[in-house]
Amino acid sequence: MTSSEQARRRRLVPAFVLHTRPYRNTSLILDVFTEAHGRAGIVARGARAGKRARSGLLQAFQPLLLSWSGRGELGTLTGVEAAGRALVPKGRRLYSGLYINELVVRFLHRDDPHPELFAHYREALRALAGDEDEEIAIRRFEVQLLQEMGYGLIVDHEARSGEAIEADRRYAYQLEAGPVYLRDGDAQADNVTVVSGATLLALRDGRLEGEQVRREARRLLRQLIAHHLGGRPVQSRLLFTAASYTE
Protein backbone atom coordinates (compact mmCIF):
# COMPACT_ATOMS: atom_id res chain seq x y z
CA MET A 1 0.00 0.00 0.00
CA THR A 2 1.43 3.39 -0.98
CA SER A 3 1.39 6.33 1.38
CA SER A 4 -1.24 8.24 -0.63
CA GLU A 5 -3.63 5.29 -0.31
CA GLN A 6 -2.86 5.22 3.37
CA ALA A 7 -3.84 8.88 3.55
CA ARG A 8 -7.27 8.13 2.10
CA ARG A 9 -8.22 5.88 4.97
CA ARG A 10 -10.98 7.55 6.99
CA ARG A 11 -11.63 6.28 10.48
CA LEU A 12 -14.78 6.68 12.56
CA VAL A 13 -15.96 9.90 10.93
CA PRO A 14 -19.29 11.26 12.25
CA ALA A 15 -21.76 10.95 9.38
CA PHE A 16 -25.36 10.52 8.26
CA VAL A 17 -26.62 8.48 5.33
CA LEU A 18 -28.59 10.75 2.98
CA HIS A 19 -29.64 8.18 0.44
CA THR A 20 -28.96 4.57 -0.48
CA ARG A 21 -29.46 2.63 -3.62
CA PRO A 22 -29.03 -1.07 -4.33
CA TYR A 23 -25.83 -2.05 -6.08
CA ARG A 24 -25.16 -5.49 -7.56
CA ASN A 25 -26.82 -8.40 -5.76
CA THR A 26 -26.33 -7.56 -2.13
CA SER A 27 -24.43 -4.27 -1.94
CA LEU A 28 -25.49 -0.69 -1.39
CA ILE A 29 -24.16 2.60 -2.68
CA LEU A 30 -24.41 5.17 0.08
CA ASP A 31 -24.61 8.90 -0.37
CA VAL A 32 -23.37 10.19 3.00
CA PHE A 33 -22.93 13.57 4.67
CA THR A 34 -19.85 13.52 6.88
CA GLU A 35 -18.64 16.05 9.39
CA ALA A 36 -15.04 16.29 8.20
CA HIS A 37 -15.28 15.55 4.47
CA GLY A 38 -18.68 16.81 3.36
CA ARG A 39 -20.67 14.59 1.02
CA ALA A 40 -19.15 11.31 -0.10
CA GLY A 41 -20.09 8.22 -2.07
CA ILE A 42 -19.32 4.89 -0.42
CA VAL A 43 -19.98 1.29 -1.45
CA ALA A 44 -21.14 -1.01 1.35
CA ARG A 45 -20.35 -4.50 0.08
CA GLY A 46 -22.77 -7.24 1.04
CA ALA A 47 -24.71 -4.79 3.18
CA ARG A 48 -28.14 -6.01 2.11
CA ALA A 49 -27.94 -9.70 2.92
CA GLY A 50 -26.15 -12.47 4.75
CA LYS A 51 -23.73 -12.21 7.61
CA ARG A 52 -22.51 -8.79 6.63
CA ALA A 53 -25.98 -7.26 6.47
CA ARG A 54 -25.83 -3.79 7.94
CA SER A 55 -28.80 -2.18 6.25
CA GLY A 56 -30.46 -1.75 9.65
CA LEU A 57 -27.78 0.73 10.61
CA LEU A 58 -27.22 2.23 7.19
CA GLN A 59 -30.45 4.19 7.19
CA ALA A 60 -31.06 7.89 6.84
CA PHE A 61 -31.32 9.88 10.12
CA GLN A 62 -29.15 7.44 12.09
CA PRO A 63 -26.05 9.15 13.56
CA LEU A 64 -23.10 7.00 12.52
CA LEU A 65 -19.36 6.68 12.80
CA LEU A 66 -18.15 5.54 9.38
CA SER A 67 -14.78 4.20 8.32
CA TRP A 68 -13.93 3.83 4.67
CA SER A 69 -10.99 3.65 2.34
CA GLY A 70 -10.25 4.29 -1.28
CA ARG A 71 -9.65 7.09 -3.71
CA GLY A 72 -11.64 8.57 -6.52
CA GLU A 73 -15.41 8.71 -6.83
CA LEU A 74 -16.47 5.85 -4.59
CA GLY A 75 -14.91 4.70 -1.32
CA THR A 76 -15.34 1.27 0.21
CA LEU A 77 -16.99 1.00 3.60
CA THR A 78 -14.74 -0.67 6.15
CA GLY A 79 -16.65 -0.06 9.34
CA VAL A 80 -19.87 1.35 10.73
CA GLU A 81 -21.00 2.06 14.26
CA ALA A 82 -24.07 3.78 15.62
CA ALA A 83 -23.31 7.09 17.32
CA GLY A 84 -26.49 7.41 19.33
CA ARG A 85 -30.18 6.94 18.79
CA ALA A 86 -31.74 7.35 15.35
CA LEU A 87 -33.25 10.81 14.82
CA VAL A 88 -36.17 9.66 12.67
CA PRO A 89 -38.96 12.23 12.40
CA LYS A 90 -42.36 10.72 13.17
CA GLY A 91 -45.39 10.58 10.88
CA ARG A 92 -45.80 13.50 8.53
CA ARG A 93 -42.58 15.08 9.80
CA LEU A 94 -40.71 12.30 8.00
CA TYR A 95 -41.37 14.21 4.75
CA SER A 96 -39.52 17.20 6.20
CA GLY A 97 -36.60 14.89 6.99
CA LEU A 98 -36.55 13.67 3.39
CA TYR A 99 -36.81 17.28 2.27
CA ILE A 100 -33.69 18.43 4.12
CA ASN A 101 -31.84 15.34 2.85
CA GLU A 102 -32.78 16.31 -0.68
CA LEU A 103 -31.56 19.87 -0.07
CA VAL A 104 -28.17 18.62 1.16
CA VAL A 105 -27.81 16.26 -1.82
CA ARG A 106 -28.78 18.96 -4.30
CA PHE A 107 -26.70 21.81 -2.86
CA LEU A 108 -23.50 20.14 -1.64
CA HIS A 109 -20.82 18.89 -3.98
CA ARG A 110 -18.81 15.78 -3.21
CA ASP A 111 -15.71 16.22 -1.02
CA ASP A 112 -16.50 19.79 -0.07
CA PRO A 113 -16.33 19.92 3.74
CA HIS A 114 -18.98 21.90 5.63
CA PRO A 115 -18.56 20.99 9.30
CA GLU A 116 -20.81 23.83 10.46
CA LEU A 117 -23.61 22.81 8.15
CA PHE A 118 -23.21 19.27 9.45
CA ALA A 119 -23.85 20.58 12.97
CA HIS A 120 -26.91 22.53 11.74
CA TYR A 121 -28.17 19.44 9.94
CA ARG A 122 -27.87 17.33 13.09
CA GLU A 123 -29.64 20.07 15.04
CA ALA A 124 -32.47 20.21 12.48
CA LEU A 125 -32.93 16.43 12.66
CA ARG A 126 -32.96 16.56 16.43
CA ALA A 127 -35.69 19.22 16.27
CA LEU A 128 -37.75 17.23 13.75
CA ALA A 129 -37.36 13.94 15.62
CA GLY A 130 -38.39 15.65 18.85
CA ASP A 131 -41.49 17.78 19.15
CA GLU A 132 -40.09 21.21 18.28
CA ASP A 133 -41.96 23.40 15.80
CA GLU A 134 -41.47 21.73 12.42
CA GLU A 135 -41.74 24.86 10.31
CA ILE A 136 -39.21 26.82 12.39
CA ALA A 137 -36.74 23.92 12.19
CA ILE A 138 -37.07 23.75 8.40
CA ARG A 139 -36.82 27.53 7.83
CA ARG A 140 -33.80 27.75 10.13
CA PHE A 141 -32.03 24.98 8.24
CA GLU A 142 -32.86 26.53 4.86
CA VAL A 143 -31.35 29.85 5.96
CA GLN A 144 -28.25 28.14 7.36
CA LEU A 145 -27.82 26.11 4.19
CA LEU A 146 -28.06 29.16 1.92
CA GLN A 147 -25.57 30.99 4.12
CA GLU A 148 -23.10 28.10 4.13
CA MET A 149 -23.36 27.80 0.36
CA GLY A 150 -22.47 31.47 0.03
CA TYR A 151 -25.93 32.58 -1.11
CA GLY A 152 -26.34 34.47 2.19
CA LEU A 153 -29.79 35.72 2.94
CA ILE A 154 -29.90 39.43 3.89
CA VAL A 155 -32.36 39.86 6.73
CA ASP A 156 -31.04 42.83 8.74
CA HIS A 157 -30.47 45.73 6.33
CA GLU A 158 -31.86 47.26 3.16
CA ALA A 159 -29.57 46.21 0.33
CA ARG A 160 -29.13 49.63 -1.33
CA SER A 161 -28.92 52.01 1.64
CA GLY A 162 -27.68 49.65 4.34
CA GLU A 163 -30.42 50.99 6.65
CA ALA A 164 -31.78 48.63 9.28
CA ILE A 165 -34.90 46.63 8.39
CA GLU A 166 -38.06 48.08 9.92
CA ALA A 167 -40.78 45.68 10.98
CA ASP A 168 -43.73 47.60 9.51
CA ARG A 169 -42.26 48.42 6.08
CA ARG A 170 -42.66 46.35 2.92
CA TYR A 171 -39.64 45.23 0.94
CA ALA A 172 -39.06 43.78 -2.50
CA TYR A 173 -36.63 40.92 -1.96
CA GLN A 174 -34.48 40.63 -5.07
CA LEU A 175 -33.30 37.03 -5.19
CA GLU A 176 -29.76 37.98 -6.20
CA ALA A 177 -29.33 41.25 -4.30
CA GLY A 178 -31.44 41.20 -1.15
CA PRO A 179 -34.29 43.33 0.22
CA VAL A 180 -34.91 46.85 -1.15
CA TYR A 181 -37.65 49.32 -0.25
CA LEU A 182 -40.77 48.39 -2.18
CA ARG A 183 -41.62 50.82 -4.99
CA ASP A 184 -44.46 50.76 -7.51
CA GLY A 185 -43.99 48.06 -10.11
CA ASP A 186 -41.40 46.13 -8.11
CA ALA A 187 -43.86 43.44 -7.16
CA GLN A 188 -44.32 42.42 -10.81
CA ALA A 189 -40.61 42.18 -11.62
CA ASP A 190 -38.90 38.83 -12.16
CA ASN A 191 -36.80 37.34 -9.38
CA VAL A 192 -38.51 39.50 -6.77
CA THR A 193 -40.75 38.53 -3.90
CA VAL A 194 -42.52 40.95 -1.60
CA VAL A 195 -41.99 40.54 2.13
CA SER A 196 -42.70 42.56 5.23
CA GLY A 197 -39.89 43.78 7.43
CA ALA A 198 -41.43 41.70 10.22
CA THR A 199 -40.80 38.50 8.24
CA LEU A 200 -37.16 39.38 7.58
CA LEU A 201 -36.60 40.17 11.26
CA ALA A 202 -38.35 36.93 12.26
CA LEU A 203 -35.98 34.98 9.99
CA ARG A 204 -33.03 36.83 11.52
CA ASP A 205 -34.14 35.82 15.01
CA GLY A 206 -35.47 32.36 14.08
CA ARG A 207 -38.89 32.80 15.68
CA LEU A 208 -41.71 33.04 13.03
CA GLU A 209 -44.74 34.25 14.95
CA GLY A 210 -48.08 34.60 13.20
CA GLU A 211 -49.56 33.03 10.11
CA GLN A 212 -48.61 35.86 7.73
CA VAL A 213 -44.95 35.82 8.76
CA ARG A 214 -44.84 32.05 8.29
CA ARG A 215 -46.45 32.23 4.89
CA GLU A 216 -44.10 34.96 3.68
CA ALA A 217 -41.01 33.21 5.05
CA ARG A 218 -42.05 29.96 3.38
CA ARG A 219 -42.59 31.67 0.04
CA LEU A 220 -39.35 33.66 0.20
CA LEU A 221 -37.24 30.61 0.97
CA ARG A 222 -39.00 28.45 -1.58
CA GLN A 223 -38.22 31.01 -4.28
CA LEU A 224 -34.62 31.47 -3.16
CA ILE A 225 -34.02 27.72 -3.13
CA ALA A 226 -35.67 27.20 -6.52
CA HIS A 227 -33.63 30.11 -7.90
CA HIS A 228 -30.31 28.74 -6.67
CA LEU A 229 -31.05 25.13 -7.61
CA GLY A 230 -32.23 26.15 -11.07
CA GLY A 231 -34.51 24.04 -13.23
CA ARG A 232 -35.53 20.81 -11.51
CA PRO A 233 -38.03 21.37 -8.66
CA VAL A 234 -37.52 19.90 -5.20
CA GLN A 235 -39.21 16.47 -5.39
CA SER A 236 -39.89 16.00 -1.67
CA ARG A 237 -42.42 18.83 -1.76
CA LEU A 238 -44.77 16.51 -3.66
CA LEU A 239 -45.13 14.42 -0.51
CA PHE A 240 -46.72 17.28 1.38
CA THR A 241 -49.67 17.23 -0.98
CA ALA A 242 -50.59 13.74 0.29
CA ALA A 243 -54.17 12.63 0.56
CA SER A 244 -55.22 14.97 -2.22
CA TYR A 245 -56.23 11.86 -4.18
CA THR A 246 -58.94 10.92 -1.76
CA GLU A 247 -60.00 14.23 -0.26
Add this chain to the structure above:
Amino acid sequence: MAVSPLIGQLIEALRCLPGVGPRSAQRMAYHLLERDRNGARQLSVVLQEAADQIGHCSQCRTLTEKALCEICASPRRERAQLCVVETPTDVEALEQATAFGGVYFVLMGHLSPLDGIGPEDIGLDILARRLREGEIRELILATNPTVEGEATAHYIAEMAAPLGIKVTRIAHGVPVGGELEYVDTSTLSHAFEGRRDI
Protein backbone atom coordinates in the same frame (compact mmCIF):
# COMPACT_ATOMS: atom_id res chain seq x y z
CA MET B 1 -9.22 -16.42 -28.39
CA ALA B 2 -11.69 -14.73 -30.70
CA VAL B 3 -15.24 -16.07 -30.42
CA SER B 4 -17.68 -16.12 -33.33
CA PRO B 5 -19.97 -13.08 -33.53
CA LEU B 6 -23.06 -15.07 -32.53
CA ILE B 7 -21.42 -16.57 -29.44
CA GLY B 8 -20.17 -13.12 -28.59
CA GLN B 9 -23.70 -11.78 -28.83
CA LEU B 10 -25.00 -14.57 -26.60
CA ILE B 11 -22.37 -13.84 -23.95
CA GLU B 12 -23.17 -10.14 -24.12
CA ALA B 13 -26.92 -10.83 -23.87
CA LEU B 14 -26.49 -13.03 -20.78
CA ARG B 15 -24.77 -10.17 -19.00
CA CYS B 16 -28.11 -8.42 -18.58
CA LEU B 17 -28.80 -10.84 -15.70
CA PRO B 18 -28.06 -9.46 -12.22
CA GLY B 19 -24.66 -10.46 -10.83
CA VAL B 20 -23.47 -11.94 -14.14
CA GLY B 21 -20.13 -10.61 -15.31
CA PRO B 22 -18.15 -11.51 -18.47
CA ARG B 23 -16.69 -14.67 -16.89
CA SER B 24 -19.95 -16.24 -15.76
CA ALA B 25 -21.74 -15.14 -18.93
CA GLN B 26 -19.13 -17.02 -20.91
CA ARG B 27 -19.54 -20.13 -18.74
CA MET B 28 -23.31 -20.03 -19.15
CA ALA B 29 -23.09 -19.59 -22.91
CA TYR B 30 -20.74 -22.55 -23.37
CA HIS B 31 -22.75 -24.69 -21.00
CA LEU B 32 -25.92 -24.07 -23.00
CA LEU B 33 -24.19 -24.68 -26.33
CA GLU B 34 -22.11 -27.71 -25.38
CA ARG B 35 -24.23 -29.58 -22.91
CA ASP B 36 -27.82 -28.43 -22.96
CA ARG B 37 -29.19 -27.40 -26.34
CA ASN B 38 -32.70 -28.44 -25.36
CA GLY B 39 -32.54 -26.37 -22.23
CA ALA B 40 -31.32 -23.45 -24.31
CA ARG B 41 -34.22 -23.79 -26.78
CA GLN B 42 -36.69 -24.13 -23.96
CA LEU B 43 -35.23 -21.05 -22.23
CA SER B 44 -35.40 -18.96 -25.39
CA VAL B 45 -39.03 -19.89 -26.08
CA VAL B 46 -40.21 -19.27 -22.52
CA LEU B 47 -38.20 -16.08 -22.25
CA GLN B 48 -39.70 -14.78 -25.48
CA GLU B 49 -43.25 -15.60 -24.35
CA ALA B 50 -42.74 -14.12 -20.92
CA ALA B 51 -41.21 -10.93 -22.26
CA ASP B 52 -44.07 -10.48 -24.71
CA GLN B 53 -47.04 -11.55 -22.64
CA ILE B 54 -46.44 -10.73 -19.00
CA GLY B 55 -47.97 -7.47 -17.93
CA HIS B 56 -49.49 -6.08 -14.77
CA CYS B 57 -52.62 -7.36 -13.00
CA SER B 58 -55.31 -4.75 -13.51
CA GLN B 59 -56.21 -4.83 -9.82
CA CYS B 60 -53.02 -5.30 -7.83
CA ARG B 61 -50.31 -4.42 -10.38
CA THR B 62 -48.32 -7.59 -9.77
CA LEU B 63 -46.76 -9.36 -12.75
CA THR B 64 -49.01 -11.77 -14.62
CA GLU B 65 -49.83 -12.79 -18.19
CA LYS B 66 -53.57 -12.62 -17.47
CA ALA B 67 -55.81 -9.61 -16.92
CA LEU B 68 -56.17 -10.62 -13.26
CA CYS B 69 -53.51 -12.46 -11.25
CA GLU B 70 -54.27 -15.79 -9.51
CA ILE B 71 -54.86 -14.13 -6.15
CA CYS B 72 -57.11 -11.33 -7.41
CA ALA B 73 -59.10 -13.83 -9.51
CA SER B 74 -59.58 -16.32 -6.68
CA PRO B 75 -63.14 -16.43 -5.24
CA ARG B 76 -61.76 -17.64 -1.90
CA ARG B 77 -59.86 -14.42 -1.23
CA GLU B 78 -61.31 -11.91 1.23
CA ARG B 79 -61.67 -8.63 -0.66
CA ALA B 80 -62.11 -6.42 2.38
CA GLN B 81 -58.47 -6.84 3.44
CA LEU B 82 -55.82 -5.26 1.25
CA CYS B 83 -52.12 -5.69 1.91
CA VAL B 84 -49.76 -3.17 0.29
CA VAL B 85 -46.25 -4.40 -0.60
CA GLU B 86 -43.34 -3.04 -2.61
CA THR B 87 -42.56 -5.92 -4.99
CA PRO B 88 -44.04 -9.14 -6.42
CA THR B 89 -41.42 -11.12 -4.46
CA ASP B 90 -42.84 -9.60 -1.26
CA VAL B 91 -46.20 -11.16 -2.21
CA GLU B 92 -44.47 -14.55 -2.55
CA ALA B 93 -42.73 -14.10 0.79
CA LEU B 94 -45.97 -13.23 2.61
CA GLU B 95 -47.89 -16.02 0.91
CA GLN B 96 -45.34 -18.55 2.13
CA ALA B 97 -44.98 -17.12 5.63
CA THR B 98 -48.50 -16.12 6.62
CA ALA B 99 -52.06 -17.35 6.39
CA PHE B 100 -53.20 -14.01 4.99
CA GLY B 101 -56.46 -14.53 3.14
CA GLY B 102 -56.97 -11.10 1.65
CA VAL B 103 -55.69 -9.52 -1.55
CA TYR B 104 -52.57 -7.48 -2.34
CA PHE B 105 -51.57 -4.26 -3.97
CA VAL B 106 -48.04 -4.17 -5.39
CA LEU B 107 -46.41 -0.75 -5.63
CA MET B 108 -43.44 -1.90 -7.71
CA GLY B 109 -41.19 0.36 -5.64
CA HIS B 110 -41.47 3.02 -2.97
CA LEU B 111 -41.64 6.81 -2.79
CA SER B 112 -38.16 8.20 -3.24
CA PRO B 113 -37.90 11.93 -3.90
CA LEU B 114 -34.15 11.74 -4.48
CA ASP B 115 -34.68 9.23 -7.29
CA GLY B 116 -37.56 11.28 -8.66
CA ILE B 117 -40.12 8.59 -7.81
CA GLY B 118 -43.40 10.19 -6.85
CA PRO B 119 -46.89 8.92 -5.89
CA GLU B 120 -48.08 8.21 -9.42
CA ASP B 121 -44.93 6.27 -10.32
CA ILE B 122 -45.91 3.67 -7.73
CA GLY B 123 -49.57 3.53 -8.72
CA LEU B 124 -51.01 5.43 -5.77
CA ASP B 125 -53.61 7.02 -8.04
CA ILE B 126 -54.85 3.50 -8.86
CA LEU B 127 -54.78 2.54 -5.18
CA ALA B 128 -56.74 5.67 -4.28
CA ARG B 129 -59.42 4.71 -6.81
CA ARG B 130 -59.70 1.26 -5.23
CA LEU B 131 -59.93 2.72 -1.75
CA ARG B 132 -62.73 5.04 -2.86
CA GLU B 133 -64.73 2.12 -4.26
CA GLY B 134 -65.52 1.27 -0.66
CA GLU B 135 -64.96 -2.50 -0.69
CA ILE B 136 -61.84 -2.33 1.47
CA ARG B 137 -62.22 -2.34 5.25
CA GLU B 138 -58.64 -2.88 6.35
CA LEU B 139 -55.43 -1.73 4.73
CA ILE B 140 -52.26 -3.54 5.84
CA LEU B 141 -49.09 -1.60 5.04
CA ALA B 142 -46.25 -4.06 4.48
CA THR B 143 -43.73 -1.77 2.81
CA ASN B 144 -40.11 -2.31 3.86
CA PRO B 145 -38.97 -0.87 7.20
CA THR B 146 -36.62 1.58 5.48
CA VAL B 147 -36.94 5.35 5.59
CA GLU B 148 -38.53 5.39 2.13
CA GLY B 149 -40.79 2.45 2.93
CA GLU B 150 -41.89 4.24 6.09
CA ALA B 151 -42.62 7.47 4.19
CA THR B 152 -44.60 5.47 1.63
CA ALA B 153 -46.63 3.78 4.37
CA HIS B 154 -47.37 7.10 5.99
CA TYR B 155 -48.40 8.65 2.69
CA ILE B 156 -50.84 5.80 2.01
CA ALA B 157 -52.19 5.99 5.55
CA GLU B 158 -52.95 9.68 4.96
CA MET B 159 -54.76 8.79 1.75
CA ALA B 160 -56.93 6.25 3.56
CA ALA B 161 -57.66 8.37 6.64
CA PRO B 162 -60.49 10.55 5.20
CA LEU B 163 -62.23 7.38 3.95
CA GLY B 164 -62.50 5.84 7.41
CA ILE B 165 -60.55 2.70 6.44
CA LYS B 166 -58.71 0.87 9.22
CA VAL B 167 -54.98 1.10 8.54
CA THR B 168 -52.36 -1.15 10.13
CA ARG B 169 -48.59 -1.32 9.71
CA ILE B 170 -46.60 -4.55 10.02
CA ALA B 171 -44.58 -4.71 13.23
CA HIS B 172 -40.83 -4.47 13.17
CA GLY B 173 -38.64 -5.96 15.83
CA VAL B 174 -36.09 -8.48 16.92
CA PRO B 175 -35.63 -11.41 14.53
CA VAL B 176 -36.73 -14.82 15.81
CA GLY B 177 -33.76 -16.66 17.26
CA GLY B 178 -31.82 -13.40 17.53
CA GLU B 179 -29.99 -12.00 20.54
CA LEU B 180 -30.67 -8.49 21.74
CA GLU B 181 -26.97 -7.76 22.08
CA TYR B 182 -26.46 -8.14 18.33
CA VAL B 183 -29.55 -6.31 17.16
CA ASP B 184 -28.88 -2.82 15.75
CA THR B 185 -30.05 0.17 17.78
CA SER B 186 -32.85 1.30 15.44
CA THR B 187 -34.44 -2.13 15.28
CA LEU B 188 -34.17 -2.54 19.02
CA SER B 189 -35.74 0.84 19.71
CA HIS B 190 -38.63 0.01 17.33
CA ALA B 191 -39.09 -3.34 19.02
CA PHE B 192 -39.14 -1.65 22.41
CA GLU B 193 -41.60 1.06 21.38
CA GLY B 194 -43.81 -1.51 19.71
CA ARG B 195 -43.95 -3.81 22.77
CA ARG B 196 -47.32 -5.27 23.67
CA ASP B 197 -49.24 -7.04 26.44
CA ILE B 198 -48.87 -10.77 26.80
